[in-house]
Amino acid sequence: MIKAKALKQGDHIGIITPSAAAPVRFNERYNRGLDQLRIMGFHIIEGKCSNKIQAYRSSTIKDRSEEINEFIYNKDVKAVISTIGGTNSNSLLPYIDYEYLKKNPKIFMGYSDVTALLLGIYAKTNVTTFYGPAIVPSFGEFPRMLPTGKEYFENVVQRKKKAPYTLEIPDVWTEEMIDWNTQSREKQMVKNEGWKSLRPGCVKGRLIGGNLNTMSGFLASDYFPDLKGSILFIEDSFKDMAIQERSLSMLKVAGIFDEIEGLIVGKHEHFNDLDSPFSIDELLLEIIGDTDIPIITNVDIGHTFPSHVFPIGIEIELNATTGTITFLEDGVEE
Template sequence: MIKPGKLKRGDTIGIITPSTPAPVLFKERYERGLAQLRSMGFNVLKGKCAQSNQGYRSASIQQRAEEINELIHNKEVKAIISTIGGTNSNSLLPYIDYEELKRQPKILMGYSDVTALLLGVYTKTGMPAFYGPAIVPSFGEYPEMLPKGREYFEKSVMHQQEIPYTLEIPGEWTEEMIDWRTQDREKKMVPNAGWKSLRKGKVRGKLIGGNLNTLSGILASEYFPDVTGAILFIEDSFKDMAIQERSLSMLKLAGIFDSVSGLIVGKHEHFDDCNAPFTFEELLLEILGGSELPILANVDIGHTFPSHVFPIGIEAEMDAGNGRITFLESGVE
């Protein structure tokens, strides 16, 4: 496996806007996110799409791809972090310079719609990609990044964790939404009920996954990874029970659940149960049928905060019965 070098203070981080034009829509929060990185000792290089706005996207497909490629080719840039997600990062996959990324491995990080880029890069290069914080929603939190979020970031990409590394269950979390244009207080945190064992089992495998809704945009393409024996992780945001039935069934019909060795399900930000007389967990087990796939649910990844950083492609172990996830290797050198 090709691995990027760990981040050090003084390194340069490039910023991309591969879908939603968040730097324009949420300028104050965007600038606060950049200031957070600078306060942590990093230099920041804004991508050329930072001030572009084409409604639902920052710029054209070619311009967004060029933004990423320029940062890939820049020898000073050690990491590339997305401003936010959106809907259309998959459009860029045919135009990324994967060969240059192999020659100059860099940390690539984001979540939600950026799943498409992360999985595409991992599939084409064999390099780990990091399902973790983005500039506007995470680094740009008010009045600063959540301490646990910062801790998980630094442990993951600055190699400040011993291997094997067992993830902790945060004591509190939040999914509260506050208008980013008018926010004038911290979010309210609530006690964490912990992670749920839906089906016991202890498995090892490559850690692969991302945003469930985004997977439909690359499934059955050359950018979707081989998940044979993998521990699959999925999470979602602002979806309802009907959409989740469709998305989970998509994975079942594609044979994904038959290929993987275990399943991690993240907390769902603002889930709508559509008044169904059953829970999401019951729906998942219904779709899986007689499968004995070990499942750990309600895990802190993705759209709720604080969230762990999951390096896609590393070897991991999941003990669903005891509610433990352990990284058996680091995503950086």
């Protein structure tokens, strides 16, 4: 595994918009996110797609790919962070300069649709990538980034915590949606009921995963990592029980549940159970069947806040008996 250097104050961060045009649609929040990073001591370089919009996307596939490659080639840029997700980051996978990045590793971070880029880069280069905060939804939170989310970012990307360490369960969390262009109050936080041990057991393996819905756009391609022996994490947003059955069964028929050592399922933002007479956890067990792997659900990763930062490719321990996740190595080097 190849690791980038830990992010330090004074470093330059490149900002990409590989799918949805969030900087244009939510400009105030976008700029607040950039200011948050500046307050934290970083220099910002905005990508050329940050001021563009083409309906559902920021710009052409060519422009979006070039935006990423320009930051890969820029030796001053130590990290690349996405503005938001969207739907079409997978379109860029054939055009990234993986060989150059492999020889000159740097931090790539985002979540949701950016799963395609994070897993594609990891699969092609063996460089650790980071499932973590994006500029508009996370760094740009009103009136400021959640302190716990900021702490999780610093722990992992700036290496303020050194492995091995066990992840904490946040005391409170939120999935409240407030219009980003009119928001005038902080989101309401609710008590965190904790992580649920769905199937006991303790295993070690490489941490790999991301947004489940996004995976359907490049599963079984050369850009999807080998999951044999890994601990898979998945999360989703605004889906319903029927869609989740389809997505989880996609993993089943692809043989993924037979390859992995364990499973981590994140909190599902605004899940619609369609009045089903069973829970999403019961559906998961029904689909997995007799495959006996440790499973933890309701984990704080992905679309709910605050969310942990998961370095893709590091060795972790999943103890679904005690309901704990322990990072056995860091995602970055000194």
